[in-house]
Amino acid sequence: MKIGILVGMENTFPPALIEKINGMNAGVTAEYVKIGGVRQDDACEYRVIFDRISHEIPFYRSYLKHAALNGTIIVNNPFWWSADEKFFGYSLATKLGLAIPKTVLLPQKAYIKGVTDASLRNLEYPIDWDGILADVGLPAFLKPHDGGGWKDVYKVSSKEELWNAYDQTGTLAMTLQQFVDFTLYTRCYCVGRKEVLVMPYDPKTRSYIPRDQYELPRELEDRMIRDTILINEALGYDLNTVEFAVQDGIPYAIDFTNPAPDADLWSVTEPYHNWVVEAVSRMLVDYAVNGAPTARYHRWNKWLHPENDETTLHITGAANVAHSASKAISAVIDEISKPVKPKRTRKAATGELKKPAAKKAK
Numbered sequence: 329m330k331i332g333i334l335v336g337m338e339n340t341f342p343p344a345l346i347e348k349i350n351g352m353n354a355g356v357t358a359e360y361v362k363i364g365g366v367r368q369d370d371a372c373e374y375r376v377i378f379d380r381i382s383h384e385i386p387f388y389r390s391y392l393k394h395a396a397l398n399g400t401i402i403v404n405n406p407f408w409w410s411a412d413e414k415f416f417g418y419s420l421a422t423k424l425g426l427a428i429p430k431t432v433l434l435p436q437k438a439y440i441k442g443v444t445d446a447s448l449r450n451l452e453y454p455i456d457w458d459g460i461l462a463d464v465g466l467p468a469f470l471k472p473h474d475g476g477g478w479k480d481v482y483k484v485s486s487k488e489e490l491w492n493a494y495d496q497t498g499t500l501a502m503t504l505q506q507f508v509d510f511t512l513y514t515r516c517y518c519v520g521r522k523e524v525l526v527m528p529y530d531p532k533t534r535s536y537i538p539r540d541q542y543e544l545p546r547e548l549e550d551r552m553i554r555d556t557i558l559i560n561e562a563l564g565y566d567l568n569t570v571e572f573a574v575q576d577g578i579p580y581a582i583d584f585t586n587p588a589p590d591a592d593l594w595s596v597t598e599p600y601h602n603w604v605v606e607a608v609s610r611m612l613v614d615y616a617v618n619g620a621p622t623a624r625y626h627r628w629n630k631w632l633h634p635e636n637d638e639t640t641l642h643i644t645g646a647a648n649v650a651h652s653a654s655k656a657i658s659a660v661i662d663e664i665s666k667p668v669k670p671k672r673t674r675k676a677a678t679g680e681l682k683k684p685a686a687k688k689a690k
């Protein structure tokens with residue numbers, strides 16, 4: 329069984345993983361994925377693919393969706409990774425009861441070529457800046473609704489600064505977020521939705537602080553661990569980081585859609601790097617041996633494998649797929665044509681029982 333690793337320019341984390349997994353002698357080997365043109369009926373030779381870079385290479389993202397269709401377990405799920413963004417995360421986490429700073433999604437400053445006023449008739453104009461600022465307060469953070477790597481993040485202290493920053497954001501959809509005047513800041517790895525490492529971090533120097541040199545109250549750390557697992561259970565990521573900014577003892581989650589989090593030896597420092605290499609290697613090997621295909625989460629899977637329960641998937645070729653699909657369609661047609669019995673027969677006004685009407689086939 330093989331685990332394939334898809335990488336960008338990082339050069340400490342992926343080789344450390346490959347060495348670790350290959351040294352585990354668990355009947356699973358790890359290697360870098362090699363691909364060229366991908367045919368639509370190609371099978372995928374990997375049981376698991378660990379993706380570190382498809383957010384920058386659309387060809388890889390498309391290949392990963394194809395691999396998922398063919399039964400491979402993809403970390404992280406490329407469909408969700410394509411669909412999620414920061415603002416959705418803030419809304420979801422708010423509903424889950426996490427502490428999230430007040431955040432407002434803003435209409436874009438500019439639009440792609442070809443979009444004219446006629447295309448924008450649903451937009452309120454002008455934007456109610458005063459109302460938004462009254463909610464969020466000042467200072468505030470203006471940052472992309474779907475960002476990463478600290479790009480296009482602005483701290484603004486007045487309406488004028490906000491407008492100046494907003495004017496530079498072009499076609500990006502931005503959010504305006506309440507400033508958290510934090511006294512503590514942590515970045516938490518979450519692996520397999522169950523293992524969490526809380527790393528104290530100093531955003532001012534952009535450096536990690538050794539765990540034993542940082543005062544972090546036990547209950548606060550427990551809450552961070554609990555919130556991290558909850559958000560990852562909800563979003564469905566196998567590897568992610570959650571960043572908390574702590575003000576008045578409350579850990580506000582401010583950044584938690586990071587499906588390819590930095591794990592480089594030279595940036596996260598050796599103890600944290602080693603932890604994540606260990607935990608991710610164990611997770612990937614466990615998924616290879618015991619895991620269920622990423623396909624199980626998707627509607628199309630039941631059309632391909634109606635005979636399987638949701639946690640299994642065996643693809644043995646195009647003919648099998650076509651056969652399964654046609655069986656699924658027949659089953660659905662049968663279902664539609666079956667008369668439907670109402671749960672309870674209603675008593676008619678005459679006192680007689682009314683016969684349930686048969687549902688017509690479409």
Ligand SMILES: Nc1ncnc2c1ncn2[C@@H]1O[C@H](COP(=O)(O)OP(=O)(O)O)[C@@H](O)[C@H]1O
Pocket residue numbers: 429469471475476477478479481505506507508509510531571573582583
């Ligand atoms: N609401 C906020 N309050 C205080 N600081 C913030 C807030 N949002 C972002 N920051 C600061 O800006 C940095 C980058 O923002 P973040 O949301 O983490 O974006 P990215 O995904 O680019 O890392 C954070 O590490 C933090 O230092």
Ligand SMILES: [Mg+2]
Pocket residue numbers: 477478571583
């Ligand atoms: Mg961040």
